[in-house]
Amino acid sequence: MDETLKKDRTVRKPKITGALIKSQRQLIYMSVPLLAYIMLFAYVPIWGWSMAFQDYKPAKSFSEQKWVGFKHFEFLFKDDNFMQVLRNTLAMSVINLILGFVTAIVLALLLNEIKKIFWKRTVQTISYLPHFLSWIIVTGIVATSLASDGIINDVLLKLHLIQEPIQWLSEGKYFWGIVGASHVWKEVGWNTIIYLAAMASIDPALYEAAEIDGANRYRKMYHITLPGIKPTIVILLIMSIGHILEAGFEVQYLLGNGLVVDWSQTVDIFVLNYGFKQGNYSLATAAGIFKTVVSVTMLLFANWIAKRLGEERLL
Numbered sequence: 001m002d003e004t005l006k007k008d009r010t011v012r013k014p015k016i017t018g019a020l021i022k023s024q025r026q027l028i029y030m031s032v033p034l035l036a037y038i039m040l041f042a043y044v045p046i047w048g049w050s051m052a053f054q055d056y057k058p059a060k061s062f063s064e065q066k067w068v069g070f071k072h073f074e075f076l077f078k079d080d081n082f083m084q085v086l087r088n089t090l091a092m093s094v095i096n097l098i099l100g101f102v103t104a105i106v107l108a109l110l111l112n113e114i115k116k117i118f119w120k121r122t123v124q125t126i127s128y129l130p131h132f133l134s135w136i137i138v139t140g141i142v143a144t145s146l147a148s149d150g151i152i153n154d155v156l157l158k159l160h161l162i163q164e165p166i167q168w169l170s171e172g173k174y175f176w177g178i179v180g181a182s183h184v185w186k187e188v189g190w191n192t193i194i195y196l197a198a199m200a201s202i203d204p205a206l207y208e209a210a211e212i213d214g215a216n217r218y219r220k221m222y223h224i225t226l227p228g229i230k231p232t233i234v235i236l237l238i239m240s241i242g243h244i245l246e247a248g249f250e251v252q253y254l255l256g257n258g259l260v261v262d263w264s265q266t267v268d269i270f271v272l273n274y275g276f277k278q279g280n281y282s283l284a285t286a287a288g289i290f291k292t293v294v295s296v297t298m299l300l301f302a303n304w305i306a307k308r309l310g311e312e313r314l315l
Contacts, residue, residue: 052286072286082270082287088176089266092247095180097240103188105233108195109221124196127189135186135250142182143169143255169255172263179251194236195229202228231312238306238313242299245291267291 021028052072054065076082107127114120130138145151146168153165168174206224215223249268256264267287275284306313 049285049289051282052289054282056282056285058281068282072283073290075283076286076290084262085265085267085270088263089245089247092176092179092252092266093244095176096183096247097244099180099184100187100191101233101237101240103184104191105195105229107188108192108199108229109225111192111196112199112225113217113221124189124192128193129189130186131190133186135254138182138186139251139254142178146178169257170259172260175255175260175263178255179248182251182255183248194232198229198232199225234306234311234313238299238302241302242295244298245294 050062053067053069055068055071056065111120111124114123147153148165148167152168153162156162157165166174168178202224206228207220210220210224245267247266247268249266249272252264252266253269253272256269267290271284271287274280274287303313
């Protein structure tokens with residue numbers, strides 16, 4: 001049995017020949033615009049990374065720039081502000097990752113158990129509508145709700161859980177939680193779509209057999225639904241780990257203020273401040289390269305771990 005599985009997995013790939021290319025020339029022609037787009041917007045800009053190794057001055061040509069090696073990278077790792085920014089980025093990214101995965105999977109499991117199609121579609125539609133709102137609108141709603149006279153403080157006061165309004169956006173200890181909750185409210189419904197699609201591919205006969213054996217809904221979710229969507233969860237987790245330094249920009253920039261600046265700044269805001277406001281393009285580029293290298297490294301590492309554990313993987 002094991003040998004048969006190994007043979008199935010080691011299927012020989014067809015050799016690339018002139019006849020094969022000719023037979024698929026329509027697909028090749030269709031892929032040309034996409035390849036051109038990727039080359040133009042993904043690979044050509046990499047030339048700009050050279051600024052990280054220069055004291056870049058916009059008024060000078062490329063040959064006139066002063067090369068300084070790894071000076072700006074050394075400054076980054078010695079700068080306390082950047083270390084603080086890196087801490088904030090990692091913390092908020094991990095919070096968003098955990099909350100996003102857990103809430104999306106739980107909501108998908110609950111929606112999958114709703115038998116009435118009308119109610120299922122209604123709840124699903126309501127849950128993913130916030131995804132189509134811009135962060136400008138979302139942060140405005142969040143700021144209004146968390147104001148001293150906002151709905152959150154009103155409810156907590158009515159329930160006698162607090163004695164006086166809390167200044168949610170004025171204390172740094174609340175900021176990471178607010179960002180995580182905002183991401184969940186905006187994206188949880190949208191993130192459930194792919195899990196519900198994966199659940200739809202599970203063989204209904206498995207649920208019928210489990211019901212005959214006396215399994216309740218929770219047992220069927222644990223022993224059938226979750227294992228059925230496990231490959232999807234692993235693939236999405238690997239992709240999310242590859243964006244570990246993508247904590248966001250809009251929500252931190254729009255909700256942040258001088259009172260919580262030590263908790264709200266991310267790598268993207270750091271690049272904005274140094275690159276555009278202070279004109280230090282070289283340092284901003286170095287920070288961007290560091291972010292890219294970490295993301296690629298984490299993606300490859302997560303993919304390698306999945307391979308070692310025998311799970312689904314990207315490569």
